[in-house]
Amino acid sequence: MTSSQDPAPSPPPAAAAQLWGRTALVTGGSGGIGSAIVRALAEQGATVAVVDADERARGIAAEVGGTGVVADLTEPDVAQRIVDQVVSETGSLDVLVNAAGIQVRTPAIDISPQAWEHLVAVNLTAAYRLTQAAVKPLAAARGSIVNVVSLSSDRAVAGIVPYGATKAGLLQLTKGLAVELGPQGIRVNAVAPGYVVTPMTAEKLADPEFRERVMSRIPLGRLADGDDVADVISFLVSDAARYVTGAVVPVDGGYSIT
Template sequence: MQRFDEKVVLVTGGGSGIGAAAAKRFSAEGARVVIAGRNADKLHKLVAELPADRTLAVTADVSDSGECARLVAATVERFGRLDTLVNNAGANIVGSVAETDDETWRTCIGADLDSVFYMIRAALPHLEKAQGSIVNVGSVSSLGGGWSHAAYCAAKAAVANLTRSVACDAGKAGVRANTVCPGLTVTDMVSEIMKDEALLEKAWERIPLRRAGEPAEVAAAIAFLASDEAKFITGAALPVDGGQTATDGGPEWGK
């Protein structure tokens, strides 16, 4: 028996990076996995690497509440249940308050916060039946502010507190909710940062392990929180950041 045999896991933002790594991890541990994202080509490429009878790709924009309801319905129609929801979809939008216009603000809040709320709301009835779990992918920005990421920091902080509220409200039904808070992780979202040696040297001064994380390392934390090994953990915000939040300062990406 593996940890997720006979379980159904839905991962948003699953086409690449942390989401793709999480989908692969759950599949390797026996789960039936639904992978959602906006890029159909990326989704189908990933699905081709996984067992066809245990994998479903759904193209969806989870910043839209109707799309979230459709995604959950497609999951239950295909696999009959939903045990774990992983909210990984999001966007890293750069800009101070002064630099962020209305459209950019709404785009960031839609991608990083609205999507989490809509997906949880749509999935909760099924998670309650399964006494399942929710793992939201936040950020070190869920735990503290940073330079030149006003909308992103606001959204990710809200994700962590929304998760705590869900843990309180849904706990009586046996549903757990936790947040994983990655630090700098090697994904497409930070590809430009990873090319900037001077910026990386600043980062290493604030990351005790002096390196970026790998998507598979974050996926391991997600799988742990979703598993029965963490069945008395709910409402937590777990840093997976090489020690960054253990130091006395946050990232200085824009300074």
């Protein structure tokens, strides 16, 4: 227990505390990329609210001294409840990272109506609703939004066309929101990861032929991990990127240029 006479905690060195005193909300925070984002933002000094449908969100939040929120982002009213809870507990919201995402591997004409609607609800609609709910506190903080899109946002990839369509929608939403929210002081950017080793990609990358084909197109000669994506997001939400908005940053080792 501390007393009123105890000195306030000192922030860590500036190089390691770009987000000191700020609050970040990360959806999909228990996933392979999402959990890396949570840890990276916490290391920069942010208080992080970890949102996911998976109960692991609470454990990851506990690791970084944040708040874990287990929620189904497809529910219409859940976005406002999450934002209200985070602002009530922390007093502000400075950063929103929409990293929640699912993938359905099937030919586009074979996807069921239910699977299509769920894909759109998680990958696109949830990010839109959270942004709507977060605009006021983000404007007050002159904050930042980062959406996690995909290399398939602007190219056709057989077998995941519906997934690519949702990510293309999120990419366009990013650019449009950057224009509309810029006057309120809110920056909106996106990262487009390439092939990242996560539970979502594990099965596909375990195929030796597929893996070799992917590796042959990556100039840096390796697959990505969650930290490679998280570090770029840490930059985009920091003051170092204060004049960057509407950008879509590929984090793919050069895959998209080959």
